[in-house]
Amino acid sequence: MRAAGSTLVWMAIVAVAGFGTGCTALQTRATTASSGSWSGTAPAATSPSPAAPSDWTMAATGAYTGDRGRVFYAIGNAGGMHNLTLLRATADNQAQEEMSRILTRYVRDLAQAAGPDAEGAPLYLLVKSALQKARIVDHRQSQGGMLALCRLELSAFKQILAAEGELDPALRKRMLAEADRVHAELAGK
Numbered sequence: 001m002r003a004a005g006s007t008l009v010w011m012a013i014v015a016v017a018g019f020g021t022g023c024t025a026l027q028t029r030a031t032t033a034s035s036g037s038w039s040g041t042a043p044a045a046t047s048p049s050p051a052a053p054s055d056w057t058m059a060a061t062g063a064y065t066g067d068r069g070r071v072f073y074a075i076g077n078a079g080g081m082h083n084l085t086l087l088r089a090t091a092d093n094q095a096q097e098e099m100s101r102i103l104t105r106y107v108r109d110l111a112q113a114a115g116p117d118a119e120g121a122p123l124y125l126l127v128k129s130a131l132q133k134a135r136i137v138d139h140r141q142s143q144g145g146m147l148a149l150c151r152l153e154l155s156a157f158k159q160i161l162a163a164e165g166e167l168d169p170a171l172r173k174r175m176l177a178e179a180d181r182v183h184a185e186l187a188g189k
Contacts, residue, residue, distance in 0.1 A: 056149050057140050061098050063106065063154075063186035070154035070183050072106070074098035074134075079145025091148035092136050099134045099150045103127045103157075110182045114174040122166045129160045154183050 061074045076094025081087045107126050111118035134152040141147075158179050164172060 095148040095150035113178040
């Protein structure tokens with residue numbers, strides 16, 4: 001495919017639904033090729049997304065506090081496929097599944113910190129709503145595979161918690177008061 005005097009722009013849009021969690025990710029990547037031809041494989045990412053830390057491929061999933069504020073990061077890894085679209089979608093699904101595990105633990109710890117009133121509360125609704133706000137923010141090709149980074153800011157989680165109508169107002173208030181402390185404990189700070 002050649003375009004005289006113009007550049008080739010490759011766009012890939014992948015919409016992925018995460019394993020019944022309601023979590024979706026919409027990713028768009030645009031890359032310009034100066035050669036005017038396309039070999040059939042997607043170009044490798046050269047710089048991280050502004051929403052992703054530059055060294056995320058060497059980090060573990062979990063809660064983090066840094067210059068970007070308080071966030072949760074989850075990393076998904078997929079390999080063994082030749083179809084790049086399927087490889088990317090599988091890495092996204094793995095990252096979203098990992099985010100589900102992180103948030104489930106965080107909400108459980110947050111409920112315990114809020115007191116005994118949390119017993120029987122519909123906490124799964126918090127996890128489900130938070131997963132809908134989690135986003136895939138970066139991809140990297142690895143040795144024979146693909147890595148995906150899923151991100152959720154603590155401030156977005158707190159907004160969801162504040163708006164959750166199924167929770168007792170007193171419990172919701174205590175959970176909001178404990179949110180930063182529990183995040184810091186998970187972050188190891």
